[in-house]
Amino acid sequence: SIQVCGSSLVDKTMDVHVYTSGGNAVVDVYIDGALADSATASGANRGAKTIQWSNPVFAYSLLISEVIVADEDTRGWRYLQTQASANGTHTDWTGVYTDINAASGGPNSIVATATNDVETYTYTEAGTAATPYVRAATLCLKGTSAADIAPVARVSSTDYTATGLGFTESAVWRQHFWDTNPNTSTGWSNIAEVIAAEFGVKAVT
Secondary structure (H helix, E strand, C coil): CCCCCCHHHHCEEEEEEEEECEEEEEEEEECCCCCEEEEEECCCCCCCCCCCCCCCCCCCCCCCCCCCCCCCCCCCCCCCCCCCCEEEEECEECCCCCCCHHHCCCCCCEEECCCCCCEEEECCCCCCCCCCCCCCCCEEEECCCCEEEEEEEEECEEEEECCCCCCCCCCEEEEEEEEEECCCCCECHHHHHHHHHHEEEEEEC
């Protein structure tokens, strides 16, 4: 195990890299981008099955936010979570953005009444145009469906519908990642492109 502790970790970013090298398993821990510790398990030529965060000092709370899991270097990344700011172009589903916006008293729900119903929202509180780099835009959903629900991105007045996320009649969480701007098929230029877009859902079979 690797232990990194102390009050110096307050408001710090931590990156844990797990990889294989020369038939060994290696774990590197970075604090604010700088290597803080490393461990090698000889002959363990495999990745991590789980990563467990624990607090050996029970008098203190362990608070972790902005958790990102990826198969690439995450140093310098930050996770920005925002909520719908307003209704978008499509409002086929019953309910409005405040019904799913916890900051407005939610969460409640929105409901589709027919196949192909589309609901989109704007996310103008996603940040500032000065943000230099966007790795991906992610839509997080929790819902139920006897058929399925597909994520939708509306960019430059065009709808881009991804494949259904495999919803069932039991409530489940699902995520969809847009690694690229679907309108250009290239990486997002900046946060302004995300702010200008709309994101939402479509009822599909």
